Amino acid sequence: MDQHVMRPVRAGEWRQVKELRIAALRDPAAPVAFLETVEQAESHPDLLWQRRAEGASHGRRARQFVAEGSDGVWDGGVTVLVEEAGSVDLFGQAVEQGQGHLVGVFVRAEQRGSGLAEALLAAAVEWAWALEEPVLERVRLFVHRDNARAAAFYRRCGFTASGWTVVLDSGQEEHEYLVRRPG
Template identity: 55%
Template structure:
């Protein structure tokens, strides 16, 4: 893998926006993201500045966005980890029963898929998660029709928790919750 995995920097809002728009334009975006490209395009520059600043190492520590940066500086993929506490407002799915992180915004450009980029991104996000005080599990949601993503999550060590939530918008589809516990994380397959 010829990519460096790192957290975003507060001043990289334009790259954060560009990669998010690329993700939302992907042919399977409807299975992976709840946001549309039109909604993202409507966001102001200030929104993107705040998003990048909040997910950077200098942010409040409740969100961390990781990117895979290629040798030419182009971002090849991303994953974001959100800290969730039982006392906090629910962002998506069921409320937290324990302190946990929630992985969201997973995207790898087509030319970097099938290799080590996604595994390295997940390793960084999961490793960071275990450094956050009190974290007892890492969770994510996957659309019931997104078999490729579900297969990767299982291979990485995530397991279905048995929780399902309807996809917002009343389309009749569901998102399945997967979780990773500390012992499973140590045994995960990585590339």
């Protein structure tokens, strides 16, 4: 991996957040990796991107991490959404224990295989475990049933299939993978 810094986004970096998301949606794997199209993302008003960057830059609810190269280019990113016990998750299910939910995992093609994805996941999971009162008991993510490459990558990073499957309104079947709090 070239020199990259894994760091949270800053509130004013909405243009970079938007550019990275659109780059991810242009990736050939996007149809089985993301639940949004390029056209949808490009149609969002700037205010949405500004709010997204602001909301993922601080606090407990969400945090977006990026891999920033020495040239200032963002070569990857991941967002942790915190799902508190007693809340309802993105799929309308009751959350029984506090958990982090990883979304938007992306590394530019030219950086794949460099260790960047592993470093991003490590930063995201480390942040989730550092949250206090209440602590998060697990971190999860979902993988499309046809995305074997991603499933294998997450297994190598310590995530295990929980056996829970979600079928979205679009008909896409997503499988939950998780890692439990150590200790």
